[in-house]
Amino acid sequence: xxxxxxxAPIGSKWFDSFSYIDVLNPEAVRKFIESTYEKYYQRFxxxxxxxxxxxxxxEPNHLSGHESLxxxxxxxxxxFPEFFKSKCGYDITEHLPxxxxxxxxxxKVRYDFWRTLTELFVESYSKQIYEWCDRHDLKYTGHHLxxxxxxxQIRVAGAVMPHYEYMHIPGIDHLRRDIDEVLTVKxxxxxxxxxxxERVLSETYGCSGQNLSFEDRxxxxxxxxxxxxxxxxxxxxxxxxxxxxxxxxxxxxxYQQPWWRFNKLIESHFTRxxxxxxxxxxxxxxxxxxPIGSGWAMFTPLDTSKxxxxxxxxxxxxxxxxxxxxxxxxxxxxIIAKYGKVDGPFFIVGRCHYRAxxxxxxxxxxxxxxxxxxxxxxxGGLLIAIEPTPKMVDCxxxxxxxxxxxxxxKVKDAYEAVxxxxxxxxxxxxxxxxxxxxxNIWYHLRRDGSQQILFLxxxxxxxxxxxxxxxxxxxRLEEYDPFTGDSRTTNQETRGEYVYTRVxxxxxxxxxxxxxxxxxxxxxxxxxxxxxx
Numbered sequence: 001x002x003x004x005x006x007x008a009p010i011g012s013k014w015f016d017s018f019s020y021i022d023v024l025n026p027e028a029v030r031k032f033i034e035s036t037y038e039k040y041y042q043r044f045x046x047x048x049x050x051x052x053x054x055x056x057x058x059e060p061n062h063l064s065g066h067e068s069l070x071x072x073x074x075x076x077x078x079x080f081p082e083f084f085k086s087k088c089g090y091d092i093t094e095h096l097p098x099x100x101x102x103x104x105x106x107x108k109v110r111y112d113f114w115r116t117l118t119e120l121f122v123e124s125y126s127k128q129i130y131e132w133c134d135r136h137d138l139k140y141t142g143h144h145l146x147x148x149x150x151x152x153q154i155r156v157a158g159a160v161m162p163h164y165e166y167m168h169i170p171g172i173d174h175l176r177r178d179i180d181e182v183l184t185v186k187x188x189x190x191x192x193x194x195x196x197x198e199r200v201l202s203e204t205y206g207c208s209g210q211n212l213s214f215e216d217r218x219x220x221x222x223x224x225x226x227x228x229x230x231x232x233x234x235x236x237x238x239x240x241x242x243x244x245x246x247x248x249x250x251x252x253x254x255y256q257q258p259w260w261r262f263n264k265l266i267e268s269h270f271t272r273x274x275x276x277x278x279x280x281x282x283x284x285x286x287x288x289x290x291p292i293g294s295g296w297a298m299f300t301p302l303d304t305s306k307x308x309x310x311x312x313x314x315x316x317x318x319x320x321x322x323x324x325x326x327x328x329x330x331x332x333x334x335i336i337a338k339y340g341k342v343d344g345p346f347f348i349v350g351r352c353h354y355r356a357x358x359x360x361x362x363x364x365x366x367x368x369x370x371x372x373x374x375x376x377x378x379x380g381g382l383l384i385a386i387e388p389t390p391k392m393v394d395c396x397x398x399x400x401x402x403x404x405x406x407x408x409x410k411v412k413d414a415y416e417a418v419x420x421x422x423x424x425x426x427x428x429x430x431x432x433x434x435x436x437x438x439x440n441i442w443y444h445l446r447r448d449g450s451q452q453i454l455f456l457x458x459x460x461x462x463x464x465x466x467x468x469x470x471x472x473x474x475x476r477l478e479e480y481d482p483f484t485g486d487s488r489t490t491n492q493e494t495r496g497e498y499v500y501t502r503v504x505x506x507x508x509x510x511x512x513x514x515x516x517x518x519x520x521x522x523x524x525x526x527x528x529x530x531x532x533x
Contacts, residue, residue, distance in 0.1 A: 003096050005076055008064075020064050024077035024117070026124040033132055041136055049137030054169065056233075057129065057142030058203075061156035062121055064145070072301040074099055075117055083120055088112045100302050107297040111364065111395035114296035118158030118334070122166065130166035141169035141201050147188075148181040150295040150311040151304045159292045161332035164191035169231065171201035175249075177208040177216055179223040179459060182318060187290070189228020190329035193282045194339065194350035199231045206235035206249045214259075214266045219461060219508045221270055226442045226457040226510075230277045232270055265483065272482040276512060277455060280448030285425055286328040287347055287354040288318060293333055294363035297395050313361040317386060320414035321358075323439035325431045326421055328358070337368035342375040345382070355425050358417060359385040359408070364392040365401060373404050382424055383408040384417045429454065430470035430498065436463040441505070450475075452515040458505040465505050469513075470498035476519035477501055480512045487514075491526040502526040 008019040022028045037055070044052060062075040084092045098109035133140035144160045146152035153160050164170035170188045174181065185202070192200045202224050205212060221232060237254040238245050246252065254260065291314055298306040321328050331340075331349055339350040346353040357376065359365070365373075370393050377383050385408045393401050411417050421427075429443050440460040446453040452473055458465055471477070477499050479490040490513065492501045499521070503511050 001097055006073065014064075022077050023060055023062050023125040024075065024080065024120050026128060029125050029128050033129065037129070037132055037136075045136070052138070054139030054141050055133060056171075057140070059143065059145035059173075060125055061145035062117065062158070063156050072100055074113070074301060077120070080117070080120065084113070084116050087116050087119070100300055102300075106300075107363070107392075108395040110299055111293060111297040114154060114158050114299065115293065118162060121158055122162050122334075126163040126166040130168070133168065139168035141167055141171050143171040143173045143201075143203060147172055147184045149183065149308075150292060150314065151299070151307045154292070154295050154299050154307065155301070158296075159290075159332065159334070161187050161191055161290060161292075161330070162334040164188055164197075165195060165335065165338075168197070169199045169201050170197055171203065171231075171233070172229075173203035173206065173235070174220065174224060175207040175235075177212065177220070179220060182227065182322070183315065185224055185227035185229060186318065186328075186330055187332075189282075191332065191335060192228065193284075193329060194335065194352045196281075196351055198278050200229050201231040201233050202229040203233045203235050204229075205251060205253065208251055210246075210250045210252065210257075212251045214262075215508055217266050218269065218510075219459070222457040222508070222510045223442075223459055225270075225273055225277055226444045226455055226459075228282065228444070230274045232274070268485075269482045272480070272485060273455070273512065276453055276480065276482070276514075277444060277446065279453060280446050280451075281351060282329075283428060283445045283447050283452075284327050284329045284352065285355045285428065286321065286326055286358060286421065287331045287349065287352075287356070288321070288328050288358040288360055289336075289362070289365070289369065290330045290332050291360055291362045293366060293395075294390070297363050310361065310363075317358070317360045317414040317417075320418060322442055324415075324418045325429065325438070325441075325443065326418060326427070327429075327443065327445065329354075331357075331369075333366040333369050336372065337366065340369075340372050342372055342379060342381070345376075345380045347372070347376050347381055356382040356384060356421060359383070359389065361386055361388050362390040363388075364395045365390050367394045370398075370400055370404060374400070377404060377407040382420075384420055385410050386414060386417055387412050426472065428472045430468075431456075432468040432470075433465055434468060435466035436460075438465065438467070441465060441467060445471075450517045452517070454513045454515070455510065456503060456505065456513070457510045458508060461507050464507060464509070467503040467505065469501050469503050470495065471501075471513070471515055472498055473515055473517060474499065474521055475515050475517035476522055478514050478516065480514060482512055489522065489524060491524045492521075493523045493525075494521050 010019050012019050021032050095109045098104045098106040130140045145156045147160045170192045172184050172188050189200050234253045238252045241256050295307045341348045347357050409420050444455040477492040478487050480487045
């Protein structure tokens with residue numbers, strides 16, 4: 001069996017007749033900074049931090065999908081064997097077959113390979129550029145390639161969540177006229193909330209067609225905002241539509257469009273919503289551990305079916321939680337190792353406190369995570385493990401994980417996990433649908449001082465809903481209209497520990513509610529009205 005190192009040749013059409021840089025080589029990235037970022041600073045530095053608030057990186061990756069490789073490959077760089085040995089203690093070149101074939105201790109080798117590769121990518125690229133931007137009064141933002149699934153991100157980034165630590169405005173992109181890629185948004189929004197990043201950017205609406213309507217834009221945008229985005233970066237605004245520009249992944253959202261004079265209508269909605277949903281901190285009770293480590297252990301470029309099945313199980317888990325109105329955040333094990341701790345029955349990541357931790361179907365957990373879980377369950381924390389449960393620690397068999405799982409609640413699927421949460425954790429938001437299905441109603445709850453901010457979005461394009469909404473707390477409830485900026489006291493009454501209100505939402509409708517805890521509770525009866533569609 002033979003392996004050889006392939007280097008991207010000069011002459012790529014995609015990269016304007018050049019080639020992509022080696023993002024795993026810190027020296028190459030330093031040269032990239034010198035030839036681009038430094039040149040911008042020399043010419044435009046006096047505007048950095050004011051007229052030019054930040055800089056955008058687009059789709060960095062360590063194995064570009066735009067290069068034609070007609071054979072199985074994994075990312076590589078010249079210094080990788082040395083870096084790998086310093087981290088893992090053995091020579092990766094002696095175990096290369098295990099990266100492709102089920103030979104030797106292949107799960108462990110793959111886990112070590114992709115974990116180490118991810119760490120090198122973060123240190124060489126994201127951290128270097130973030131630190132340069134920080135020194136030069138720029139906010140570093142943008143998005144990585146292929147964030148949407150376990151398989152896609154392993155192939156080209158290893159894992160995307162660790163990179164968000166090194167972005168002032170963590171970001172993603174959302175392409176096409178759909179609302180399918182929940183994982184993309186939840187990954188970036190989780191790290192941003194945990195580490196106190198005020199804004200979450202999304203490059204949005206690309207590949208949606210020139211006939212994208214205002215309703216389409218609200219449907220997609222509200223879906224992103226209820227999941228955690230609060231800064232829309234439109235794709236795209238063209239100074240000119242001459243030639244092939246008009247076919248550059250439209251729509252073009254600029255003056256050439258016949259509806260441009262009405263654009264303020266939809267932009268006002270998202271401008272005000274961006275402000276409201278960047279205030280304070282998102283309030284979430286549930287942390288789901290991200291199974292990317294199990295994906296690393298399973299991944300081979302020859303057959304990705306095991307990772308794809310893992311992703312399907314993972315997606316089934318988090319979609320069930322959203323549809324059953326248990327909001328959650330994701331815990332990346334790199335981030336947890338650095339910012340995680342336990343305080344009594346709370347599992348803490350950065351500034352966020354969680355009352356329940358969920359282990360989704362997995363093969364392995366990191367030793368640093370297991371150590372925290374041992375402390376967490378010993379302090380009475382609620383740990384729920386969904387089958388199949390992990391059997392390894394850092395991809396090595398260990399009795400420690402078995403001991404932790406013996407103190408967890410083991411369930412067969414996400415529906416059983418939801419039942420346990422309903423029994424053991426007091427929900428901050430309760431939603432009961434009196435008409436049609438409530439599974440398309442998702443929510444985003446924040447606390448800003450003495451105010452609770454609740455955003456509700458109807459993701460259905462066909463069904464109106466009649467909702468009973470209960471918000472844990474006491475005070476006066478107001479409704480804010482993001483389209484106009486108007487506010488009014490809405491129907492409300494106190495029911496036990498909750499403020500109750502009735503909400504009617506048309507298809508693609510949304511509602512922004514604010515509970516002011518400094519004001520006296522009021523009782524205002526609901527008045528029925530008919531939605532005219």
